[in-house]
Amino acid sequence: MIKATHEPLGQVSEHEIRQLRVFKAVVDCGGFTAAEADLNIGRSTISLHISKLEKRLNLRLCRRGRAGFALTEDGLAVYQATLTLLAALEAFRTTVNGLHAQLVGTLRIIASDTVSLHEGSGLARTVARFSGLAPEVYLQLDVGVMNEIERMVLREEADIGIVPYHRDIEGLVYAPLYEERCHLYCSHHHPLAGLDEADVTAALDAYPVAHAGIEVSDEVGRQFAGLRKAATAYHYETRLALILSGSYLGFLPDEFAAPWVARNELRRLLPEQRSYALGVAAITTAHARQKRARTLFMQLLTEQFLNP
Secondary structure, three states: OOOOOOOOOOOHHHHHHHHHHHHHHHHHOOOOOHHHHHHHHEEEEEEEEHHHHHHOOOOEEEOOOOOOOOEOHHHHHHHHHHHHHHHHHHHHHHHHOOOOOOOEEEEEEEHHHOOOOOOOOHHHHHHHHHHHOOOOOOOEEEEEOOOHHHHHHOOOOEEEEEEEEOOOOOOOEEEEEEEEEEEEEEEEEOOOOOOOOOHHHHHHHHHHHOOOOOOOHHHHHHHHHHOEEEEEOOHHHHHHHHHHHOEEEEEEEEHHHHHHOOOOEEEEEEOOOOOEEEEEEEEOOOOOOOOOHHHHHHHHHHHHHHHO
16 A cells, blocks of 8 residues: 555656656556557556656555556546646647747547548648648647547547537537448459349348448438348448458448449449438537637638538
């Protein structure tokens, strides 16, 4: 038990803030090993940071061992306080940056699946314009799962999210961007590939289907009605792998599937019956702190669709 006597903490140094960031990453990742890639440091270094932090705070923050990683009650309280501290530091940095005429700081954008490569998203063109207007802004662009993106934007862990538009969540502001059409596909060596539409219709419900694991609209739900869901693959790349295996059918955006269709590796099934529209929107939090870099990027992004 580390906590033996109570001593006031005193001033928190930059080194201790670094240790708190490591601690937060370990908690967010669910353990030391999982945090290695996120922090880009070894497990032994992470363990040393946590041990020093525990000694500095005179608290046992977590249990680690064969039973796995778990926060103590004190650790949970420190984690919550760490979130508050780091958010306050980011707010301070954002405020100071906003006082300068030149845009600086970090802009964090997280997109769902292949949005970053989709021609209709206008993302590449927006990044080009934004970089020219705000060259000092450090841009972070990543990919995530839709529900996780919504959570990150709500908690201001990301400034902008780009997701399939499927529902209105309180606290988020939606800017519709574009719409893509998704069809049902099979591989060229799937049993359905050589059948005519009537035979495909009759046999369709006998074959397993890979799906995203979530239903983003009622229309999507109707398209899957009667189909035999047998595998989950949220990202298009992994879903494509299942479809190309010949063991599964699956819905894919037409633009994403086009290269494999052109090589006769994929076949579109029942194009007049099995398809749905997937709208895509940029999201920000309604209660976000003022951040000029985010405002500029959203302005440039939406202009792509107002003035194509």
